[in-house]
Amino acid sequence: MLTGEGTKWAIGARREGWSPMCLAIDPRDAARVLCGTFGAGLWISEDGGRDWRQIELAHDKVTALAFDPSEPSTAWAGTELSAVYRSGDGGRTWEEMAALQRLASKPDWFYPPRPEVHYVRCITPHPNEPGRAFVAIEQGGLMSTRDYGETWQDRVPGGPFDIHTLLIHPDAPDRLCAVTGDGFVRAGYGYWESPDAGATWSWPTAGMAHHYLWGLAVDPADPDAMVMSGANCPTALHSPMVGESFIYRRTGNGWVPCGDGLADPRGTIEPLLASSSGEPGTFYALTNKGIFRSVDQGASWQGLEVPWEPQFAVSGPRAIAIAG
Template structure:
């Protein structure tokens, strides 16, 4: 896994990149908010949660007295940049309302009926909160993906929790939502793709054309959320291990649920896929048709919805080709 955080386009330092190495500990997750573009959070495995307030020049550990050392997901609320959520191993979710200074654990998550079945296959005696997705339409609504076993929710700010529903995926890796589409969410999971139109009450699984169904990262277009990009592979070894990697990028357009079009594999769009390429981490840009993707082969951007990608001019040491990226955040992107 990745051990560095790269900052691209740092106007404060007039440098194309700034780098922080987390002392050999694996970087698990990364998040930043639009309203505080110099602030970001990085979760690591076994060295806790870190925050920068100067666009990556310096990082400080936060929550050491409250949060376990293995932080597996982090999210900034779209409603208030001072509200931050951290998911951990073993599975728990913490909230900060003061930009990471103090933290409170949400009770009741591990008391859900399905919790006895939660298990992470490489370490079957444990499990973790792989993804936390705040609902942009409701500040009290959170989705939490437990790897592996359940996609659960709270609709009252963590006071109570709703267990997985029968149509939800069991191995959620990432999710996305859209501010103009209340009730909708999109999921990339180890057991396939899914989407909801009713706030997670029910889920559909449009899979036509999706030949690789170990899904990792999903994003939707800022201007047209019926355009979806998805990274996937045939299984975990081909997704995450650079030595055996074989991953692909898919796009779907033209509708929702089973009414939309089939998935299209983007093999000739200018971004490397296939043999030797680990699954991409994706992020939505601020403009219509803009997406970013990072793999072990570099950082790429498309401005036309995935028709063509350009590699960004970022220093990419040979060592990075043997690593697997863990997170990608787009903050304050200028129109291009």
């Protein structure tokens, strides 16, 4: 696990047997961090990631985590097989929101590489409405709740099916922005945007040459300034042997490729993107080749000082979370 601030980062805690899948930082207390793993369950740190203790959860494959920005004592966790848990005490204890299991679409959920399973890909709490959250199932579509998970709304017909990242900006609270794998099946359908909290969708993809999309981040000071990552196909995104992934930024005329200061797209896999409310105009990109930072909304990038170990180059990054 890597930790850092600004341009300098270091290798932090190591845990043998962990396979980290997701991270979440409490927006009220940056020392509190949740880490979900594939096979070792859910862990919590109260000191910024130096020490960890395991949290009891019925599932040991934790694939998505989020704190509610409008009510930080509320946290969410998603698992494989697909289940959603909610915490009311900052991540210390959890309860399954079992109504998700009764959705009519559940028999159709599946993950193509392992069709016998499905999992929660991401959880996005609404920035201004406590208890409201959106949950993306890989693959199965987008579900939502307005009452802390007590009841759920099923996916809407014609909505995105394979969401990888979903974001909502607090200054545009009804607009959902999603990067998906749908564009691999239908070119031009990688980036989805809804003006009405998921009731209807459009596909503003002008300028994109790659449509299997992965990461997304939005400027905390500007809901129209975004960066996203993707590739031509799943193999190009995930395989270090033949990988070729790209990062784009959104401008007034559509999407344009980012290149200045980033590593060569050839051999780059699974770029993850992040921003922080404390750094307007700043984006972070984590790839198998390093961590990069932009302070001009993605126009140019700088590689950060990180002790990059050889094994990092041949495996895709799993999660990035920026405090603030």
